[in-house]
Amino acid sequence: MTKNKWESWTPEATKDFQLTFISWYEKEKRNLPWRVNQDPYRIWISEIMLQQTRVDTVIDYYYRFMEWFPTISDLAEAPDDRLLKAWEGLGYYSRARNLKAAAQQIVSDFDGQMPQTIDEIRELKGIGPYTAGAIGSIAFELPEPAIDGNVMRVVSRLFEIDADIAKASSRKIFDEAMRTIIDEQRPGDFNQAMMDLGSAICTPTSPKCEECPISAYCESYAQGTMTNYPVKTKKQKPKDVYYIGTIIENKQQEYLLEQRGENGLLANMWLFPIQEVSKKVFEQMQSEWSEEEQQLSLALDQEQELMVAEENVVPLEGYDHVVWQKRNLGEVTHIFSHLKWHILVFYGRNTGEMTLEENQEWVSADRFSDYVFPKPQQKMAALLEQEMR
Incomplete structure (x- = not known):
């Protein structure tokens, strides 16, 4: 032997x-x-x-x-x-x-x-x-x-x-x-x-x-x-998962954040609201919400730069008083060990009363440092900052 x-x-x-x-x-x-x-x-x-x-x-x-x-x-x-x-x-x-x-x-x-x-x-x-x-x-x-x-x-x-x-x-x-x-x-x-x-x-x-x-x-x-050497089989490719992410601002220039649950990925951390969608819906919204090239406007009276989404094309369900910008802000991606997140990001202004869930808060940008942000949230916040320049 x-x-x-x-x-x-x-x-x-x-x-x-x-x-x-x-x-x-x-x-x-x-x-x-x-x-x-x-x-x-x-x-x-x-x-x-x-x-x-x-x-x-x-x-x-x-x-x-x-x-x-x-x-x-x-x-x-x-x-x-x-x-x-x-x-x-x-x-x-x-x-x-x-x-x-x-x-x-x-x-x-x-x-x-x-x-x-x-x-x-x-x-x-x-x-x-x-x-x-x-x-x-x-x-x-x-x-x-x-x-x-x-x-x-x-x-x-x-x-x-x-x-x-x-x-x-x-x-x-x-x-x-x-x-x-x-x-x-x-x-x-x-x-x-x-x-x-x-x-x-x-x-x-x-x-x-x-x-x-x-x-x-x-x-x-x-x-x-x-x-x-070393001999190593290739890792399995991370699974692609698609989300719509929304940056919603109110009249007090505060942004809506949601805290994730106590279990699972990114437990107890804070993000802009996101919702999982199919790849087909993700790509459809990429296409249908990309035609405008104007800069991001924060003025509510400039309605020509904003639009209320049609019922069949909304960035995120459940926000009836949000006026959305005509285009998406871009896509951020983040790779976990087994998943690859694709987040298509939209900006909207809240124009009415919004009842918050227990896990939601309005937070001004100067207080973001008080909250625990995972990398996907940091990337979305950086995308917003880039658009505001």
Whole structure:
């Protein structure tokens, strides 16, 4: 039976590899705010923020989050609106909600202190194998691998592993390889070295092998097969979903906002009213409401630039006293992990009494910063601002 390539390394070769790799990390490691000490809370927050998000994007969010919620207890007691405001723009908002739930677990079950075993860390809401490995190895020096996409890419090239990294079952193979080569004396530094190498040198499409500190150990470099790894099946294309979005302004120059429900996508966040429609209706309204090119007018007496929609073509149902501009303001799109939202945006002025639902409010533009806006809402607000110039 053929051995896995990492099994052929002698203890001496493994030790030499570790010393070479750690020496490189000590010289080249990135200066990041969560690396100033081994505080498990700082490490935990940074690792959750870094999921699906670039390091340079995370840094400012990280500073603000730690300023607003400096301790686990502060996070456990955080008002939901304040928490989501701190996360606004990072996306994947379930991460923030899971952070608070896990902080409450730590307060109730672990006397407010981060647990120090992998099994107990894994019990916390929103923490999977990778995050547990990162916290355990960096904060507590536990010899636990932290395996993410960067690490799988590095290891797949190092040992020419052809397991499909898109399949959950493949993680076992990378876990076995990492446990063979990880430096048990400095597991946190080893894991962070893997992260830095994958981010800066062993990149997805153009690996800088001539700069790589471990190229002498790399099977794919020796064979010239670097770009064959990692093996990964393509993700399923996000499903297209179509919406009509409406920016409705009243005589007090306030805009109608709606808060979404407590569950589901963008829970508890605020948007201009939107309504899902079929692709056919979306494209019909794109065509029928695009003929006018005039600038957006806020003057109610300039009725020639506005029109009351016919019953069979209305931007959004249920707004009888709204006078709509003749054209749409444009389309905004936003991709979630499994969905792609297309929002066709319209502007209207409310000319009569409007009975608001419990989840609706009139809000002036100078108060938008007090509300938690997801990316689709930010894009619609930016479209309005552009039209008003």
